[in-house]
Amino acid sequence: MTGPGTRPRKRTAARRPGIVDCQCHLYPPELLALMECRRRDPVVYRRDGERYVRMGSWHRRVFRHHCDPDTLVARMNACGIAVSALSVNDPGPEWFGRDRAAAARTANDFVNSVVARHPGRFLGLGVLPLTDRSAAEHEFERCVGRLGMKGFILYTNLAGRFPDEPDFRWLFAAAAERNLPLLLHPAKPLTADLVADYEMIAAIGNMFENTVALTRIIFAGILDEFPRLKLVCPHLGGALPFLIGRLDHQVRVLKRGPGCLRQAPSEYLRRVWFDCVSPLPQAIRFAVDLLGPERLLFASDYPWVDPALILGTLRRLKLPRPDEEAILAGNACRLFGLGRELSRNRKDPF
Numbered sequence: 001m002t003g004p005g006t007r008p009r010k011r012t013a014a015r016r017p018g019i020v021d022c023q024c025h026l027y028p029p030e031l032l033a034l035m036e037c038r039r040r041d042p043v044v045y046r047r048d049g050e051r052y053v054r055m056g057s058w059h060r061r062v063f064r065h066h067c068d069p070d071t072l073v074a075r076m077n078a079c080g081i082a083v084s085a086l087s088v089n090d091p092g093p094e095w096f097g098r099d100r101a102a103a104a105r106t107a108n109d110f111v112n113s114v115v116a117r118h119p120g121r122f123l124g125l126g127v128l129p130l131t132d133r134s135a136a137e138h139e140f141e142r143c144v145g146r147l148g149m150k151g152f153i154l155y156t157n158l159a160g161r162f163p164d165e166p167d168f169r170w171l172f173a174a175a176a177e178r179n180l181p182l183l184l185h186p187a188k189p190l191t192a193d194l195v196a197d198y199e200m201i202a203a204i205g206n207m208f209e210n211t212v213a214l215t216r217i218i219f220a221g222i223l224d225e226f227p228r229l230k231l232v233c234p235h236l237g238g239a240l241p242f243l244i245g246r247l248d249h250q251v252r253v254l255k256r257g258p259g260c261l262r263q264a265p266s267e268y269l270r271r272v273w274f275d276c277v278s279p280l281p282q283a284i285r286f287a288v289d290l291l292g293p294e295r296l297l298f299a300s301d302y303p304w305v306d307p308a309l310i311l312g313t314l315r316r317l318k319l320p321r322p323d324e325e326a327i328l329a330g331n332a333c334r335l336f337g338l339g340r341e342l343s344r345n346r347k348d349p350f
Helices: 029-036 069-079 093-117 133-146 166-178 201-219 240-253 265-269 281-291 307-315 321-336 340-345
Strands: 019-026 043-047 050-055 058-062 081-088 122-126 151-155 182-185 231-233 273-275
Touching: 019 069, 019 093, 019 182, 019 307, 019 321, 029 043, 029 050, 029 093, 069 081, 069 307, 081 093, 081 151, 081 182, 081 321, 093 122, 093 133, 122 133, 133 166, 151 166, 166 182, 182 201, 201 231, 201 240, 201 265, 240 265, 240 281, 281 307, 307 321
Parallel strands: 019 081, 081 122, 122 151, 151 182, 182 231, 231 273
Antiparallel strands: 043 050, 050 058
């Protein structure tokens, strides 16, 4: 109500939370230094003044900004990203042989240092030396209790072993019990030698990794055994969403594959979270239609992908505003248990 001598109240728009990036990476300089001292893969070598990570036929150039948190924060600010889930890039600790526990500690300490240096801007995802259960369990507890990690990277293969194997079931149980998400991230693809020509490892080899690893986890009955498990599959699940009808037919009609599943494979797919790292709007649209917007997460896959590219791709779909807001932040808040303080980091409106 207004009257003489009073000023009408200015209406302000409801404050919306900032964007949450559910997958971004940095290389720890200390881990690169460790690889420079190694004689067996993974190694770092120098050529023409540049550093490269080598794992067999896979050679990746390491740019300076791949190790620089300040450059990442600047990019987040430019794109309106309030919080990013930060992890190291592969290779995972399993590939380091006897150095695997040290590699995991080095990686996790680096992530923790970035989180501490930029309060409120990052949440940390840990890595574990999973081929050494005792060391992995110890590092799990250190990451959760001392470092405050909000989840873990689970590589699609663990130095050639699959994460659904019985030796790794303890991690699914522990993550479900602690309500901590597992991000199923590609490792050096088992198909690397088949796709090394024409530099196809990252383009399609990693997508095969997502597809095979997630299918094995579903077929192994892990989502039945641990119904509260928060499992995230990046890159729109590789090719699996496009193949899921074939899996349903094989399992339900032809009676092939596992006989223990309680539901059709497509039903399990809708219990997994997927990030929308794809430069193709039609691919994201298909995932929205198949899985529902409530299962999708915004992510950038920085430094390999510019966050602005994925943001632009998503926004070109012109989804209903509630759906877009859920993908950009709301779903991640539920996944990681982020509170209202996220709005304080808002850099740009939706």
